[in-house]
Structures are given as C-alpha cells and as structure tokens.
Amino acid sequence: MENNTKNWLQRLKDESWEAELLVSAIAIFGTFQLFDFVNWGANIFINILNPNQYFVAYFICLFSFLAVSVLTSMFVIHFILRAYWVGLVGLNSVFPDYSIEDSAYSKIYTEKILSILPKLKDSIQKVDELCSVIFSVAFTFLFIYGYMALFVSIYLLLFNILSEFIPYYILIIPAIIIIAGAIAQTLVTLFSNLKRNKEKEKLQHLNFTLVKYMNMILYGPLYKNLLQVFMIFGSNFKKKKSLTYLMFLFLLSGSLVAVTQFSKTNIFYLADSNYQKYFDAHKTYSNYYKDSNNSDFLLAPEIQSDMIKSNVVEVFIPIFDYESSMRETVCGVYEEQKDKSKVEKHLHEAEYLKECYKKYHNIFLDGKKIEVSYLRYNNHYKTNQFGILAFIDLEGVTKGLHEIKIEKINSEEAFLKWTIPFYYNFNKIE
Incomplete structure (x- = not known):
C-alpha cells in the first residue's frame, strides 16, 4: 500500500508539468487583468477617503500592486522555463548526451566547449526544480501582500467608522503596537541568527515567540501556511542556496513589472500628502x-x-x-x-x-x-x-x-x- 502511494505521488510529480503549463498560460492572462482591479481600488480610496489618509491608502494599493506584479512575473517566467524544460526533455530523448566522435567540430574544440557546459540531465533537473518551486513562491508573495492590503483596508475602514465615537489617538494605538512588534521581531530575528547567538536558548525561544505571534497578527489564518513555505526554504538553505537566491531575483522582476504598470494607474495620486503636486x-x-x-x-x-x-x-x-x-x-x-x-x-x-x-x-x-x-x-x-x-x-x-x-x-x-x-x-x- 505504501509503495503504491509512493508510485502514485512520483507519477503525479512526473506528469505535473502539463497542468503547470496550462495553469501558467491561463494565469498570465488572468493576473494582467488584476492590475485594473487594483487601480479600481485606488480610485475608490481617492473618492471616499479624506485626503489626510491617502498615504495609508497608497501603501494598501502598493502592497496589492506588488502582489499582482510578482504573481504575473513569476507565471511568465514559469511558462518560459517549463517550455524550455519540455524542449530539453525532448532533446534528451533523441540525444541522451553530448558526443565527441559524432561532433561536427574538431575533437579539441568540442572537448573545450563541453568543459564549460553543464550536463544535459543536470540542466533538466535544475530547470525542473526551479519550475516546481515557482508556484509556491508566487502564491506566497500573493498571500503576504494581499493579506496585508486586506488587513490594513479593514483597519482603515474601522478607524473611519469608530472615529466619530472614539478619539483618534486611541484608535491608532493598535497600529503603533503592530508596527513596533514587527520591528522588534525583525531585529531579534537578525540578532538571534548571528553565528555566536544560535546556541543561546533564551534568545532563540524569544525569537520563536515573536515570530509566532507577529505572524499570527500579520497573516491571520494564513500564518501557518506561510511559515511552512518559509521553513522549507530556510531549513534547506545550505543544500539549495541557488534556488533561494533566485527567489530574490523573481521578487526583483516583480518589482520591475510593477514599475512598468504603475504609470497606468492613479496610485501615485495617493503617494504624497501634498497630492496637489500631481x-x-x-x-x-x-x-x-x-x-x-x-x-x-x-x-x-x-x-x-x-x-x-x-x-x-x-x-x-x-x-x-x-x-x-x-x-x-x-x-x-x-x-x-x-x-x-x-x-x-x-x-x-x-x-x-x-x-x-x-x-x-x-x-x-x-x-x-x-x-x-x-x-x-x-x-x-x-x-x-x-x-x-x-x-x-x-x-x-x-x-x-x-x-x-x-x-x-x-x-x-x-x-x-x-x-x-x-x-x-x-x-x-x-
């Protein structure tokens, strides 16, 4: 029974590329439509919010825009890489490896070129690994930015509703506590991960406590799912450093997509407290x-x-x-x-x-x-x-x-x- 389960799981992994290509193609089209949705949200904020709250609305729209941008860029990259992977697999089925005897070039030249090229099977494996993790990373960024935008929007809505009955300086206390907690958690995490502090039990326990409760506050019911993805990458960091570093490259590509799309929206109108400069x-x-x-x-x-x-x-x-x-x-x-x-x-x-x-x-x-x-x-x-x-x-x-x-x-x-x-x-x- 256990062997059958393993075989089924392996077969699913081997054949998942077909579904991935289909999902990527559909998702690329769908995510580009989401830019209009974020711009619609920005217009709603411009219309209903008092201008002295525009700067908060700007960050809400910015988080949403980054979520969509990262998701879009990763789907595009995934589609290209998975299509490249299919080409490599097809090529490998015809030509299992490089050949020196059958080369159209001289033996000396062929050997020198092959010395700088990766093995075909290694390239197939690396591209496959990269394609497999892109989906999880893309949706992780979507959940992070999307939930933060939703959380701040709800807080802003409640602030405006309750401000008629409760002084604003009381309503702003939760925001101050959350921001202070997030800063404290970041500093403790950085300090506790220094080599000399990794064996200090009390410091590591404090780091765990701050991470747990700040993630519960910031990401709500999604916090365990997001922590799971973070820990999969973090706990395998030394073994798969290249994949982890590439995730930052994808985040950068998402930021570039955001820059190209930003000018098509009214989000910049919310960016400055002196919005009249627009x-x-x-x-x-x-x-x-x-x-x-x-x-x-x-x-x-x-x-x-x-x-x-x-x-x-x-x-x-x-x-x-x-x-x-x-x-x-x-x-x-x-x-x-x-x-x-x-x-x-x-x-x-x-x-x-x-x-x-x-x-x-x-x-x-x-x-x-x-x-x-x-x-x-x-x-x-x-x-x-x-x-x-x-x-x-x-x-x-x-x-x-x-x-x-x-x-x-x-x-x-x-x-x-x-x-x-x-x-x-x-x-x-x-």
Missing part, C-alpha cells in the same frame, strides 16, 4: 479635455477641448464623496424640514446642495473671479462620476490663449485647485 499649474494635461481624455476616473475638471469654438465653455467638476464631511464648515449644517412632504424635502435638499457647491467652488477666468451657473450632474458620460456642470460665458473675450482656474475651498484655504489653458477661436456669424 497636477502642476505650469503644465497642461490631456485629462483636462473631453476630446482627448482616456481616463476611466476623473481626478480633475474637464472642459470640452483645448480649442474652444463656441462662446460658452462647459466645465465638468467631479464631486468626491469625502467632500460631504467638509461641506458643513462652508455651507453650514443642513436642517431637514420634517413638516414637509417627501418631494418637498428632496427639493429642499437639492437646493441646499446646489447653493453649497457654489459656495465652495471658485472659478477664475484669466485670473479674475467670475460668477457662473451650475447644474448638478448625476453621472459623467464616461466615468459615471457625480459632479457639477459649470457654464462659463465667453462673450466679449478676445481671440487667443486663455486659462480657467478652478478651486475647491474649505473654511481655511483651497484644498484642490487646477489651471486649465485653452485657445479661444470663436467666429461670430453676423
């Missing part, structure tokens, strides 16, 4: 213009074109969800009219919001503040975002280059501002 007032962006904007989420207002050929400019200004928490400082508290009908209440609230949007938005034409008319615009035609539509009358404006400056203000200052240049070329028909 739009330089001295630069022009295609996202400002409806006829050239390819964005799936508006971070800035949008006018119809960089060349205006009518005597009215339409400006769509996105209204982010987090702005609702700032309105009271500018517009005052909304007082619901309890004695009115449902329809009247709705109209009263709509009028309040319309006036409120007007109060905390300033629009300037060529540096001069102007009064404009606004419409509440439920859904942007492309991004489905809520916003307001402003109409700027250009009657009397001369032909040439002009600029529109838009500000969102709170009780203290403008917390968002953009400068949108355009060329006015309206030919009035008499």
Whole structure:
C-alpha cells in the first residue's frame, strides 16, 4: 500500500508539468487583468477617503500592486522555463548526451566547449526544480501582500467608522503596537541568527515567540501556511542556496513589472500628502479635455477641448464623496424640514446642495473671479462620476490663449485647485 502511494505521488510529480503549463498560460492572462482591479481600488480610496489618509491608502494599493506584479512575473517566467524544460526533455530523448566522435567540430574544440557546459540531465533537473518551486513562491508573495492590503483596508475602514465615537489617538494605538512588534521581531530575528547567538536558548525561544505571534497578527489564518513555505526554504538553505537566491531575483522582476504598470494607474495620486503636486499649474494635461481624455476616473475638471469654438465653455467638476464631511464648515449644517412632504424635502435638499457647491467652488477666468451657473450632474458620460456642470460665458473675450482656474475651498484655504489653458477661436456669424 505504501509503495503504491509512493508510485502514485512520483507519477503525479512526473506528469505535473502539463497542468503547470496550462495553469501558467491561463494565469498570465488572468493576473494582467488584476492590475485594473487594483487601480479600481485606488480610485475608490481617492473618492471616499479624506485626503489626510491617502498615504495609508497608497501603501494598501502598493502592497496589492506588488502582489499582482510578482504573481504575473513569476507565471511568465514559469511558462518560459517549463517550455524550455519540455524542449530539453525532448532533446534528451533523441540525444541522451553530448558526443565527441559524432561532433561536427574538431575533437579539441568540442572537448573545450563541453568543459564549460553543464550536463544535459543536470540542466533538466535544475530547470525542473526551479519550475516546481515557482508556484509556491508566487502564491506566497500573493498571500503576504494581499493579506496585508486586506488587513490594513479593514483597519482603515474601522478607524473611519469608530472615529466619530472614539478619539483618534486611541484608535491608532493598535497600529503603533503592530508596527513596533514587527520591528522588534525583525531585529531579534537578525540578532538571534548571528553565528555566536544560535546556541543561546533564551534568545532563540524569544525569537520563536515573536515570530509566532507577529505572524499570527500579520497573516491571520494564513500564518501557518506561510511559515511552512518559509521553513522549507530556510531549513534547506545550505543544500539549495541557488534556488533561494533566485527567489530574490523573481521578487526583483516583480518589482520591475510593477514599475512598468504603475504609470497606468492613479496610485501615485495617493503617494504624497501634498497630492496637489500631481497636477502642476505650469503644465497642461490631456485629462483636462473631453476630446482627448482616456481616463476611466476623473481626478480633475474637464472642459470640452483645448480649442474652444463656441462662446460658452462647459466645465465638468467631479464631486468626491469625502467632500460631504467638509461641506458643513462652508455651507453650514443642513436642517431637514420634517413638516414637509417627501418631494418637498428632496427639493429642499437639492437646493441646499446646489447653493453649497457654489459656495465652495471658485472659478477664475484669466485670473479674475467670475460668477457662473451650475447644474448638478448625476453621472459623467464616461466615468459615471457625480459632479457639477459649470457654464462659463465667453462673450466679449478676445481671440487667443486663455486659462480657467478652478478651486475647491474649505473654511481655511483651497484644498484642490487646477489651471486649465485653452485657445479661444470663436467666429461670430453676423
């Protein structure tokens, strides 16, 4: 019975390459779609979070992006290596080894070349070993980064929900404890693995305790699975150093994939507490213009074109969800009219919001503040975002280059501002 089990397991190992190739091909396509999912998450954070929490959201998106990038790069590498392995196995079935007698080259040259080349069977074994461990490492990184992103997201959600009832300095204590514990565990692990400390029982017990409980906190129900993978590599480090070092190479390749994909997302908008730097007032962006904007989420207002050929400019200004928490400082508290009908209440609230949007938005034409008319615009035609539509009358404006400056203000200052240049070329028909 035991022999049958061993034979079945060995047969499964020998034939697993077919399944691995199929999974890799499907996974390569699937994981590239996950980049859009992470960008969607970044857009959600931009919309709902107060800007002073953007930096936390940036790390959540960064962890998620690295998880997807490492997974994608490893699937691509695995597919290439496994295809190479199949080629080597096929070649080995026809030519079991190198031949000096049948070589097309001279004996001296052939012997010298063969002295620097690995044995064909050794290459097959090494490539097979590498392919076999890539899956475990790829999903390990996915679990690490993915769980950390999920953990921090839940913590951030609870922080925002409970901050209305509990002082923020109390809510931040768990985060401080976790960060301090992670730093302490890293330092103790490094110190305990020094050669002179490996036989110190109390220090090793402390290291074990910190690793166990910090992994339970950081990785939750996955901590035993992740520790198992770490220990398989760690306990076989001296025997298979090359495989362990290659894992770091794969992590680097994942980072390079992340760099190439980062520019296609809005994650950088979350990276700096001074997020206003994302739009330089001295630069022009295609996202400002409806006829050239390819964005799936508006971070800035949008006018119809960089060349205006009518005597009215339409400006769509996105209204982010987090702005609702700032309105009271500018517009005052909304007082619901309890004695009115449902329809009247709705109209009263709509009028309040319309006036409120007007109060905390300033629009300037060529540096001069102007009064404009606004419409509440439920859904942007492309991004489905809520916003307001402003109409700027250009009657009397001369032909040439002009600029529109838009500000969102709170009780203290403008917390968002953009400068949108355009060329006015309206030919009035008499």
